[in-house]
Amino acid sequence: MDTTVADPLVGRVLDGRYRIESRIARGGMATVYLARDIRLDRIVAIKVMHAGLASDEDFVARFIGEAKAAAALSHPNVVAVYDQRTDGEHVFLVMEYVAGHTLRDALTTLGRLGPRAALEIMQPVLAALGAAHRAGLVHRDVKPENVLITEDGQVKVADFGLARAETASKLTKTGVIIGTVGYLAPEQVVSGDADVRSDVYAAGVMLFELLTGRLPHLADTPLAVAYKHVNETVPPPSGTVPGIPVRVDELVTDATSHDPQRRPRDANQYLAEVAEVFGGLPRDLDRRLEEANATAVLEAPPSHGRTAVLDATTLPPAYAPERTRADRAIGALTGRYVLIAIGAVAAIILGWAVWYQTSGQYEHVPSSIIGMKVADARDRLESAGLDVQTAKAVYDDRVHKGGVAKSDPPAGARVAKGETVTLTPSRGITPKEVPDVEGKSLEEAKQTLKDEGFTVGRTSFTPSQTVAKDRVVGTSPGAGERQSPDEPVSVIVSTGMSMPNLVGQNGDAAANQLRSMGLDVKVEKKKVDGKQPDTVIEQNPSEGTGVSRGDEVTLVVNKRDCLVDTGPIQIGCEDGENGENIPVPNLTGSTVDDAKKALEDSGFKVNVTGFGGNTVRFQSPDSGEARRGSTVTIVRGP
Structure with a gap:
């Protein structure tokens, strides 16, 4: 925790809610x-933009x-962002406070990690980045810090401050490279563009660093390092630390390919x-690899460089490898007895390895069971002499519903015959929002x-x-x-409006009802x-x-x-021959009361x-002449 310089913000309460208690770190931005959130009485981390940048609209x-980027990510491996506020000249974020240390701190202490430890760290890191990539976000600054x-x-994973929506990634200013130079993908150096594969490149570089204790490209200036990213490939880490498996090498070299299309897609x-x-x-593997490298260090001439293999007593408890009796024996011997002890240990390890590989009492959990139907995986394991249990199904982004999402022990592990392997089925791909398809064709x-x-x-x-015939009403x-994309989404299609039964109703009223539905009525x-006269018969x-x-x-x-004997004027004939025709006033737009009186x-x-309102919206007939005493229908509306 940085407490070397008095900080004027320490002791202040920002936005009337967040009391600054101490400074944790200071970066370039x-x-x-x-801090303490007074309202919720909890410890938080406050990230305050430097005053010199607060006036820069782009920053x-x-x-x-x-x-916005980090708050949209709800994932256990992403540092949560709670709030974004402004207090006078101070623009700040309120974040989850993570008590612990950075991966950079661990590397500084350990020098490097074994392959299993490195890959164990990489998995939650990639899970966090994967959540961002599914949301269309690019982190842009993947590094141990x-x-x-x-x-x-x-x-x-913290600091999505340089993240951008993937679709807007080309908005980066010309000539401005966002990210830390040691982890930049070639395309970021050349054009400043970055997408999810740029994060994959940075993750591959970070894996190289975890395995070797150093970055793959080193030079005297940042520009020279950037030049190497463009013109030199990242070497396999086994060139620096002998004994690293080929498949681990390939994880690094594939992710750091100069061609983004040859890297994992996200x-x-x-x-x-x-x-x-x-x-x-x-x-x-990590213990055996450390012992082998420790042997090489003992047999090699004195080196003036720093060795990546550290004594276990210098490590934090969470990272210290188990110290075996062989370790203590080697540490106690001196002179020529060291070589004798090393030879004896090597012979024991070699004999044990031969027995381990050839003993018929063990089986490997097949890696091919991941994604296999649970019933098929069970048959495969039971035929190898293993017991099988099934755990509660979970959502999985890699395995479709009904397949094996994971196993315990994991795929590839060596297990004794008769041991139990627990299979976790996939409930399907992780749920996501169903798109809106209303109004589209089927x-x-x-x-x-x-x-x-x-x-x-x-x-x-x-x-x-409301929805036209043969168009989608919803899902x-x-x-x-x-x-879950593995569960079916049903589509509901409109048959249009349903034609009502109008037979027997007054013709004018029936016609007006259909017109109010937006139909073109022919009488x-x-x-x-x-x-009955004037009624609908078909x-x-x-x-x-x-x-x-x-x-x-x-x-x-x-x-x-025709109606007759109604007085001096004969009315009621359909063609008006025996009745008196008079003009029909058009009263559309008038109030209902005024129109009725007129x-x-x-x-x-x-x-x-009509259906409410006090304005004449439609009239039938609306012009011409009609028999005196005949009916004029008006349709009211708002």
């Missing part, structure tokens, strides 16, 4: 403080972008490869779901007043709900004896048929007989329909 945007190790050994694929190699390494909706990785389920149909689960007249399409706005529908209305004063009867 911000200073990190230990402020990048700083606030850290909050940004990997935190808690007091109980949990690994967390951190999730790299994690799968690292986990597979880790599962195939002998459990005592084929478009299916393709959208497939493009997002979802399985398309059954298609059902339903009437809809089950609905848009925005989370669903035909036909004389049928025994049917309709096309029939009841229950799906229709959409703009569709043409036909009503056949029964003609009325029509009645003109000699018409008035039929008012």
